[in-house]
Amino acid sequence: MKIGFIGLGNVGGKLSGSLVRNGLDVVAHDLDAALVAQKVADGAVAGQGPVQMMRDCDVVITCLPSPAASAAVVEQMLPEVRAGKIWIEMSTTDAAEIRRLAALVAAAGGHAVDCPVSGGCHRADTGNISIYAGCDRDTFERVLPVLTHMGRRILHVGDIGTASTLKVMTNYLATANLLTLCEALTVMKASGVDLALTYEAIAMSSGNSFVHETESQLILSGSRDVNFTMDLVQKDIGLFQKLADDAGVPLEISPLMIRMMTDGQARYGTRAQSDRMIERLEEATGLSILAEGFPQELVDDEPEERGYEVVRRH
Structure with a gap:
């Protein structure tokens, strides 16, 4: 071919x-x-x-x-x-x-x-x-x-059409996971728990995920460059919300996520890297969500x- x-x-x-x-x-x-x-x-x-x-x-x-x-x-x-x-x-x-x-x-x-x-x-x-x-x-x-x-x-x-429907769903889940990880890491820092230790604790737990094993590393290293921008996130979670609206499913978390990402875009730019959502919490708390030993970019091993x-x- x-x-x-x-x-x-x-x-x-x-x-x-x-x-x-x-x-x-x-x-x-x-x-x-x-x-x-x-x-x-x-x-x-x-x-x-x-x-x-x-x-x-x-x-x-x-x-x-x-x-x-x-x-x-x-x-x-x-x-x-x-x-x-x-x-x-x-x-x-x-x-x-x-x-x-x-x-x-x-x-x-x-x-x-x-x-x-x-x-x-x-x-x-x-x-x-x-x-x-x-x-x-x-x-x-x-x-x-x-x-x-x-x-x-x-x-x-x-x-x-089925593949695109499934893909939008997975990106919705990944975004929800990113936002909850930002909150989890910040609360652990505020509670005095070492963030490198926190990373390992999550990775070996029932709270682990693909997003944690990838994006949490980029948050902690300070890179915050996952090669996926906020405008693309908004497109995907907006498509998921449209699926829910068309099907008559009353979602609660999805609209909140859209508002949070809209705020992130207003702060850092429409095409800012999605991992910069952690900076909203850094600004709100005055904490630095960083740890030694994490990579600046992801490499598939x-x-x-x-x-x-x-x-x-x-």
């Missing part, structure tokens, strides 16, 4: 890098020419834009910052969609929008895969991230060999291996 990849940002650049590193035929495109040049230096071919890439590639992957950006790219590609062509959407987007765009691709004779990822940029960088894939089974079988070069665990979730399909329980 010749694979087009559009969107070479924090996540897309790493996912496409795994394809290039593993020797696949990759055509790369981004509005930032410097990002394209880096991929070309690594072994990709520079794409000329969505139209040319859909025309010349078997599969085109998009990994873009907003549903509007994805829609704009798909609309450009549609005239070149025909039987056998596949569009894989790896952005975090609205389920209704991915279904709408997928229907347009299908009407032109192609196939679409709703394919967001979860696990952090450091795992995207090593091909060890997790991938959800929403599509028919035949299309999944066709794209699985490509996906296993980008992710370790791949879950076929069924219909288009899990060896890269070819991915595999996760079989769900029945």
